[in-house]
Amino acid sequence: MFSGSIVALVTPFNDNGDVDYQQLEQLVEFHIQQGTDGIVAVGTTGESTTLSHDEHIKVVKQVVSFVNGRIPVIGGNGSNSTSEAVELTKRLNDSGVDAMLGVTPYYNKPPQRGLIEHYKAVANATDIPQILYNVPGRTQCDLLPETVAELSKVKNIIGIKEATGNLSRLSEIKALCDNNFLLFSGDDDTGLEFMLQGGHGVISVTNNVAPKLMSDLCRHALAGEREPAEQINSKLKSLHSHLFVEANPIPVKWCVAQIGAISNGQLRLPLVELSSEYHELLNSAMREAQVL
Structure with a gap:
């Protein structure tokens, strides 16, 4: 069920800063028509840290409703508080999601044994498949391959989003986990x-x-077709890197507005509008990708 190009979806806001559900529906339809293979709703790119719990759950449920079974939906359920992650997980149990994605607890810097207990507690709160998410550049917490291997033994932990950009991690995790454990890149630049x-x-x-x-x-x-994949990736290389000239999702939300998929790049504080010095850089990257 889970493979290919899965979007870490932005969450559109209106000019007042409220979630814009009409634009969210249009955004979901845009991705389905463009061939996206799955959607992560309210991950970190979806600004989970500034949505209230009620908003978080509503956005996920609305995405599930808009998708209507056409592609898989993965709901974000991460937090730096285990009890909060468990609460989100329980509230997502009846949402209709096909899986959940939980980022490592940020800021706390737990040891590996703390990560094991955290993810076990979350997994025990549901029967829905769970995907681990390792992004130490944002969380200051690194989920090591040996810890991933231990967690892969939990019946409903089915895979990991690995966003270190370090390709050696892939081979390490593959060597330690069963062949059916799913491995997703969380780093566009090395995703190919x-x-x-x-x-x-x-x-x-x-x-x-x-x-x-x-x-x-x-x-x-x-499909193992390197040459055509590399030809496409060459058009995207600038986007892969320039979408992080400021903290994600500031640049990507600005770009999504520029291509007309949402009406504005509105964010919630402490995130602010993309600095004007980066506008042409990103416009150039979008022209290279022929989306602008």
Whole structure:
């Protein structure tokens, strides 16, 4: 069920800063029509840290409703508080999601044994499949391959989004886990090579801006077709890197507005509008990808 190009979806707001559900529906439809293989609703790119719990659950449920079974939906359930992550997980149990994605507890810097207990507690709160998410550049907490292997033994922990950008992690995790454990890149810049070396797909920021290209890239990469995949990736290289000139999702939300998929790049504090010094850089990247 889970493979290919999965978008880490932005959450659209109106000018007042409220979630705009009409735009959210349009955004979901845009991705389905462009060939996106799955949606992560209210992950970190979806600004989970500034949505209230009620908003968080409502956005996920609305995405499930808008998708209507056409592609898988993965709901974000991460927190740096285990009790809060468990609460979100329980509230998502009746949401209709196909899986949940839980980022490592940020800021706390728990030891590996703390990560094991955290993820076990979350997994025990549901029967829905769970996907681990390791992004130490944002969380200051690294989920090591040996810890991933231990957690892969939990019956409903089915995979990991690995966002270190370190391809050696892929081979380490593959060597320690069963073949059916799912491996997703969380780093667009190395996502192509990740798939060519045995990964199952990319949970992508770039997909927000260039969903058709990312879908085609993943399809070729997963088929082992390096040359056409590299040709597509060459058009996306600038987006892969420039979408992080400021903290995600500031640049990507600005770009999604520029291509007309949402009406504005509104964010919630402490995130602020993209600095004007980066506008032309990102416009150039979008022109290279032929989405602008």
